[in-house]
Amino acid sequence: MTTQNPADTFPRQYARTLRYTVGAPRSFAVTADGGRVVFLRSGSGGDRANRLWTLDVATGEERVVADPATLLGGGEEHLSAAERARRERSREGSAGIVGHSLDAAGTLAAFALSGRLFAADLAAGTSRELPAEGPVLDPRPAPDGTLVAYATTAGALRVTRTDGSADTALVEPEAPGVTWGQAEFIAQEEMDRDRGYWWAPGSDRLLVARADDTPVQRWWIADPANPATAPAEVGYPAAGTPNAEVGLWLVGLDGSRSEVVWDRAAFPYLARVHWSSGGPPLLLVQARDQRRQQIRTVDPETGATDLLVEESDDVWLELFPGVPAWTPDGRLVRITDSDGVRALTVDEKAVTDGTLHVRSVFGSTDDEVLFTASAGPADTARPPGWTGLFRAGADGVAPFGPTGDGARAAVHGGGTTVLSTADPDRPGTRVEVLRGGAAVATVASYAETPLITARPVFRFAGERRIPSAVLLPAGYDRDRDGLLPVLMDPYGGPHGQRVVQAHNPHLTSQWFADQGFAVVVADGRGTPGRSPGWEKAIAGDFAGVTLDDQVDAVRALAEEFPLDLGRVAIRGWSYGGYLAALAVLRRPDVFHAAVSGAPVTDWRLYDTHYTERYLGHPDERPAVYDANSLIADAPRLERPLMIVHGLADDNVVAAHTLRLSSALLAAGRPHTVLPLSGVTHMTPQEQVAENLLLLQVDFLKRSLAR
Incomplete structure (x- = not known):
């Protein structure tokens, strides 16, 4: 099922397969009894339309339970503007079924397709459409499976009976700009909270977020290639500008409604909500500067809240996947930063130490908590980018599942674990189903095999031991080929780890290496996976810290690898684009050319939750914003610079590039701007993504030619 075009090149294949994710299984869930795994996967490596599948854990048999082509009668999929925005926020480039949710028993799955509501009987392997007032967003079954709740593009939250007998509104917006049951922009983009309502374990009520977007300033995203089209608001x-006003309400199926009360003026960010049978609902709410946060319990009858834990940090408090949460027997699980260590705590007792850097919690039982971790500051033996799975129980902390190096993720339920593993020596990701700690099945992948093989060599570079990967051309011979021009290929900023123990994440870097470069990927301070101090070293200083580490990494690695430090280029996208432009503007002594994709050039134009976490409020710290902006540096440009930007980007808007280009022009500094009409922050279009790689290689070779 892995069809491959014999005329493919790597850039075309890489773009067509959405970075080799098409055809790979994803979005796993495990039923409460552990007997069934539910997941999404398209029919081949060339088919972007995901189907809903199940795997029987006892037999290993896979079965399609929902096929978009059948459910839509062969018709085309139509997405609402709200659904397109949700997919942009989650960087979702595939089609068909892109999400699903199960009832408590795992017998019913609900999903949206082309704005319509569907339910799948997982035991029977059949799907049907349910009555709904669409377009539908984010449907989720009640735990008892009798109802499915869903948000609508009109801002309402509705419920429909799974027997098809009734569809009613629970809450409807009182005014334009108000939505119920949807995550607001900033929650989706920066807090990793993509949902806006949560069922009670008893299926009789819900916690529902109400977001009022009217205080938020309005921007307009135009399509200059089509001047007859009105700009999108x-x-x-x-x-520094107002956020949406977000509250939370208890909404009963009988129409009752109670506001959940906390000090929203002091803690305006609703960052996490957890409601399970392990205890009362939990909220994690943050102050706007993200230096204080509270975990509060909610009275499910009245909406009153009680303080459970209050945290503070002089720099900022990070948010983590899977916490806060209750274990089934009622113990509080969270992740904390203390004394330079990111630790797992259970009932306020740290159960890990400095040998591990805890990343997320993916499950718990009455006996143990399951979590992912990188090597902590006290562990200097693990290679750069190492990640593992662990269990914390009464007998301490131990590895969970098969041991060994590799990038890992997992989903757990009912004694069954779906384990995803990658390593540098094997393309793709291997997905195994574990029962009792032993592999009992493998979930097949239909993803295409890459046309090239990545060969990263991992090192800790320099005195700060900067995690790095070096990639050389296939067949390179030092005696024959000598020193190579260098291409730095970082992301280099928060939440963007590039140096990982896996194969596919290094493919683009390898392709650039095969064009005649020595490619260096360095995860300097500010990137995740090392220690709290490593991440928080960038507070107030994006420009100095992240750029210094790129310089230190390339100079240190040149002592071992064939790097020509007289020919060093840098490329990057988003934060990496900012870092690339910054490099040639402020360190032309080190960097001789740059390709800057979708860069933030003025941090006053980027969003609240992200930017204020690192740089503070612009009204209170204007000098910090000025020091980290690229605009004032425009007269300093003396190296070739190509700036690439999608004109439909609503995350890093094109104004960033246009303002920098205007400043460069005013200063008389030559540069290249490549505007991408109709392209967002993701650049999912096949031809655009392919040609971007080819144009970058041409630009870099010309710029570094002697």
Whole structure:
């Protein structure tokens, strides 16, 4: 099922397969009894339309339970503007069924397709459409499976009976700009909270977020290639400007409604909600500067809240996947930063130490908590980018599942674990189903095999031991080929780890290496996976810290690898684009050319939750914003610079590039701007993504030619 075009090149294959994710299984869930795994996968490596599948854990048999082509009668999929925005926020480039949710028993799955509501009987392997007032967003079954709740593009939250007998509104917006049951822009983009309502374990009520977007300033995203098209209006909460006003309500199926009360003026960010049978509902709410946060319990009858834990940090408090949460027997699980260590705590007792850097919690039982971790500051033996799975129980902390190096993720339920593993020596990701700690099945992948093989060599570079990967051309011979021009290929910023123990994440870097470069990927301070101090070293100083580490990494690695430090280029996208432009503007002594994709050039134009976490409020710290902006540096440009930007980007808007280009022009500094009509922050279009790689290689070779 892995069809491959014999005329493919790597850039075309890489773009067509959405970075080799098409055809790979994803979005796993495990039923409560552990007997069934539910997941999404398209029919081949060339088919972007995901189907809903199940795997029988006892037999290993896979079965399609929902096929978009059948459910839509062969018709085309139509997405609402709200659904397109949700997919942009989650960087979702595939089609068909892109999400699903199960009832408590795992017998019913609900999903949206082309704005319509569907339910799948997982035991029977059949699907049917349910009555709904669409377009539908984010459907989720009640735990008892009798109802499915869903949000609508009109801002309402509705429920429909799974027997098809009734569809009613629970809450409807009182005014334009108000939505119920949907995550606001800033929650989706920066807090990793993509949902806006949560069922009670008893299926009789829900916690529902109400977001009022009217305070948010309005921006307009135009399509200059089509001047007859009206610009799209978006609410964008730029740094220092108002956010959406977000509250939370208890909503009963009988129409009752109670507001959940906390000090929203002091803690305006609703970052996490957890409601399980292990205890009362949990909220994690943050102060706007993200230096204080509270975990509060909610009275499910009245909406009153009680303080459970209050945290503070002089720099900022990070948010983590899977916490806060209750274990089934009622113990509080969270992740904390203390004394330079990111630790797992259970009932306020740290159960890990400095040998591990805890990343997320993916499950718990009455006996143990399951979590992912990188090597902590006290562990200097693990290679760069190492990640593992662990269990914490009464007998301490131990590895979970098969041991060994590799990038890992997992989903757990009912004694069954779906384990995803990658390593540098094997393309793709291997997905195994574990029962009792032993592999009992493998979930097949239909993803295409890459046309090239990545060969990263991992090192800790320099005195700060910067995690790095070096990639050389296939067949390179030092005696024959000598020193190579260098291409730095970082992301280099928060939440963007590039140096990982896996194969596919290094493919683009390897392709650039095969064009005649020595490619260096360095995860300097500010990137995740090392220690709290490593991540928080960038507070107030993006420009100095992240750029210094790129310089230190390339100079240190040149002592071992064939790097020509007289020919060093840098490329990057988003934060990496900012870092690339910064490099040639401020360190032309080190960097001789740059390709800057979708760069943030003025942090006053980027969003509140992200930017204020690192740089503070622009009204209170204007000098910090000025020091980290690229605009004032425009007269300093003396190296070749190509700037690439999608004109439909509503995350890093094109104004960033246009303002830098205007400043460069005013200063008389030559540069290249490549505008991408109709392209967002993701650049999912096949021809655009392919040609971007080819144009970058041409630009870099010309710029570094002697």
